Amino acid sequence: xxxxxxxxxxxxxxxxxxxxIQLTLLSLxxxxxxxxxxxxxxxxxxxxxxxxxxxxxxILRGTPLLVQIFIIYFGLGQVxxxxxxxxxxxxxxxxxxxxxxxxxxxxxxxxxxxxxxxETVNKGLVEAAKxxxxxxxxxxxxxxxxxxxxxxxxxxxxxxxxxxxxxxLASTVTLLDLTGVAKHxxxxxxxxxxxxxxxxxxxxxxxxxIHNFIKFxxxxxxxx
Amino acid sequence: MGLLAYGDTGWGDELFFATLMTIAVALAAIxxxxxxxxxFASFKLSKNKILNLIGSFYTTVFRGVPELLVxxxxxxxxxxxxxxxxxxxxxxxxxxxxxFLTGAFSIGIISGAYSTEVFxxxxxxxxxxxxxxxxxxxxxxxxxYYKIIIPQMLRLALPNISNVWQITLKDTSLISxxxxxxxxxxxxxxxxxxxxxxxxxxxxxxxxxxLTFLSMKMFNKLEKNYSKGF
Numbered sequence: 001x002x003x004x005x006x007x008x009x010x011x012x013x014x015x016x017x018x019x020x021i022q023l024t025l026l027s028l029x030x031x032x033x034x035x036x037x038x039x040x041x042x043x044x045x046x047x048x049x050x051x052x053x054x055x056x057x058x059i060l061r062g063t064p065l066l067v068q069i070f071i072i073y074f075g076l077g078q079v080x081x082x083x084x085x086x087x088x089x090x091x092x093x094x095x096x097x098x099x100x101x102x103x104x105x106x107x108x109x110x111x112x113x114x115x116x117x118x119e120t121v122n123k124g125l126v127e128a129a130k131x132x133x134x135x136x137x138x139x140x141x142x143x144x145x146x147x148x149x150x151x152x153x154x155x156x157x158x159x160x161x162x163x164x165x166x167x168x169l170a171s172t173v174t175l176l177d178l179t180g181v182a183k184h185x186x187x188x189x190x191x192x193x194x195x196x197x198x199x200x201x202x203x204x205x206x207x208x209x210i211h212n213f214i215k216f217x218x219x220x221x222x223x224x
Numbered sequence: 225m226g227l228l229a230y231g232d233t234g235w236g237d238e239l240f241f242a243t244l245m246t247i248a249v250a251l252a253a254i255x256x257x258x259x260x261x262x263x264f265a266s267f268k269l270s271k272n273k274i275l276n277l278i279g280s281f282y283t284t285v286f287r288g289v290p291e292l293l294v295x296x297x298x299x300x301x302x303x304x305x306x307x308x309x310x311x312x313x314x315x316x317x318x319x320x321x322x323x324f325l326t327g328a329f330s331i332g333i334i335s336g337a338y339s340t341e342v343f344x345x346x347x348x349x350x351x352x353x354x355x356x357x358x359x360x361x362x363x364x365x366x367x368x369y370y371k372i373i374i375p376q377m378l379r380l381a382l383p384n385i386s387n388v389w390q391i392t393l394k395d396t397s398l399i400s401x402x403x404x405x406x407x408x409x410x411x412x413x414x415x416x417x418x419x420x421x422x423x424x425x426x427x428x429x430x431x432x433x434x435l436t437f438l439s440m441k442m443f444n445k446l447e448k449n450y451s452k453g454f
Contacts, residue, residue: 062390062436064397066408072428074415075422110343161288168290172401179292192301200289217245 006194009185013195016181017202023167023177027102028160034107038116053111060108065166067103073081073097075172096175106163113159117152118144150221157214161207227414227423235414235424238268242410249327250393254339256332257392261339268344279340286337291330291395295388298330299402327406329400335392342388345374346381379450387441390436397432407431 041053060068076082078092090096121144129139171180182199186192230236260282261432267279286294341369350373358368400408411428415421 032255059429059433063432064394064408066400067425067429067432070408070412071422071425075425078420078422165290167286168292169398171292179290179296182293183296186296186300190300190304192297192299192304196289196293196297196301199293200285203290203293204288208450 001197002191002194003125005189005191006198009195010198013178013181013184013199013202016176016178017206019170019175020164020167020178021206023098023102023170023175024164026099026182027106027167028163030099031105031106031110031163034056034103035110035114038107038111039118042111042115043118057108057111060105063099065105065169066172069098069169069173072101094175098167098170098173102163102166105166106159109159109162110116110156111219113152113155114148117148117155120151129219146221150218153214153218153221157210160210160214164203164206164210226396227418227420228427235410235418238410238414238433239407242405242407243435244433245404246393246396246406247435249324249331249396249399249404250389252328253331253396254389254392256328257335257337257388260333260336261343264336264340265347266345268340269347271405283337283340286334287341291334291398292401294334295327295330295398295401296438298326302326302329323399323402323404326402327396327404331392331399332396334395335388338388338391339385341432342381342384343377345384346377349380350376382443382447382450386440386447389439389443393435393439394432 038053038056041049044050072091073094077088080090082088091098125143125147126139129143134142167177168179170177171183176179176184178199182195186195189195228234228236228239264279264282268283270276302325303319306321308317310317317452354372354376355368357370363372396406397408400406400412405411405413407428411424415424418424435438
C-alpha cells in the first residue's frame with residue numbers, strides 16, 4: 001500500500017465525486033415525482049391506471065439498470081424521428097441520458113415505497129378527518145402525506161443509498177463520475193487496491209451521511 | 225425476427241448460450257455468497273467483539289461501495305493477487321484469472337454481504353426457547369443446528385433470499401465490463417455488429433425479465449413448500 005500514491009490521486013477523485021453527487025441528487029429529486037405519480041396511479045382505484053403503474057414498476061425493477069441506460073443512450077439514438085425531433089438535444093448527451101435512466105429506475109422503486117406507505121395510513125384517521133369536516137385536499141396534505149412520509153423514510157433511505165451506488169453506471173456511458181475516474185486511474189497505473197480504498201472510502205462516507213440524515217429525519221418526524 | 229435466427233445467420237443461439245452463462249454466473253455467485261454469509265453471519269452473531277467488527281466491516285463495505293468498483297478491483301487486481309500468492313510458492317510466471325471466476329467472485333462477495341444480513345436476521349428471529357429446549361433434550365450441537373435451527377431459519381429467510389437472488393441476477397449484467405460473454409456482453413457485440421442496439425438491448429431486457437419472472441415463480445413454490453405445517 002502506497003500512501004503517497006493515494007494522496008496524489010485524491011484530489012482528482014474528489015473532483016469526480018462532485019458529478020456523482022450531482023447525478024444522485026438530480027435523479028432522486030426527479031425520481032420522487034415519478035414515484036409519487038405512479039404510486040397515485042396505483043392507489044387510484046382505476047384498473048387500467050393500476051396496471052400501467054404495476055407493469056411500469058415490474059419492468060424497471062425486473063431488469064438491470066445497465067440495460068436501461070444502454071437502451072436510452074445507445075438504443076433511442078437509432079430511432080429516426082427521435083433524432084429529428086427536439087428530444088435529440090437531450091438524448092444525445094450521456095449526462096441527460098444517465099439522469100433519465102436513473103430517474104425512471106428510482107421512480108419505480110420509490111413508487112412501491114410510497115404506495116405501501118400510503119396503504120399503511122390508518123383508515124380511522126382518514127375517517128376522523130372526514131368527520132371533522134376536512135376536505136379531500138386537506139386530508140391528503142395534512143393527514144395522509146405527513147404520515148406516509150414518516151412511514152417511507154427507512155425504505156427511502158435505502159433507496160437513496162442504492163441510487164448513489166447506481167450512479168456508478170454512468171461511467172459505462174463515458175461519464176467521468178467517481179467510479180469512472182477510479183477505473184481510469186486503475187487502468188493507467190495498475191494499482192487497483194489503493195484506488196479502491198480511496199474511492200470506496202469516499203462512497204462509504206457518502207453512504208454514512210445519507211444514513212445519518214435519514215436517522216435524523218426519522219427522529220424529527222417521530223410521532224410516538 | 226431474422227436477427228434472432230438460430231445458427232450462423234442470426235443471434236438466437238449466441239443469446240441462448242449467453243443466457244445460460246448469466247444463469248451460471250449468478251448461481252456460482254449466490255453460492256459463493258452463501259458460503260461467505262455462513263462465515264460472516266456467525267462472526268456477527270458471536271460474542272467476540274473483534275469477530276463482530278470483522279463481520280460488520282464486511283457487510284458495510286460491500287453493501288456501501290458500488291458493484292462496478294468491486295468488479296474493477298477484482299478484474300484488475302485478481303491476477304495480481306494470485307500471482308503474488310504464487311510467487312510465495314516459487315512460481316514466477318504470468319497467471320491470468322479467467323473472466324468467469326473474476327465475475328463470480330466479485331458478485332459473490334457482494335451477494336454474500338446481503339446474505340449475511342439475511343442469515344443473521346433469520347437466526348435472531350428464532351425463538352431462544354428452541355436453543356434451550358434442544359440443549360435440555362441433549363442434542364449434540366451439530367444435530368441441533370442441522371435438524372432444528374437451519375430448517376426453521378431457511379423458512380424465515382426464504383423471502384429475503386429470493387430478494388438477494390434477484391439482486392445477484394441483475395448484478396451479473398455488470399460483469400460484461402470484464403468481457404465475459406453473458407447476456408449484456410452478447411447484446412453489446414450483436415448491437416455493434418448489426419447496428420441495431422435498440423432491438424438487442426430491449427431483447428436483453430426481455431431475457432432478464434423472463435429470468436426474474438421465472439425465479440419469482442420458483443421461489444413462491446419453495447416458500448409454499450417450506451411453510452407446510454405452519
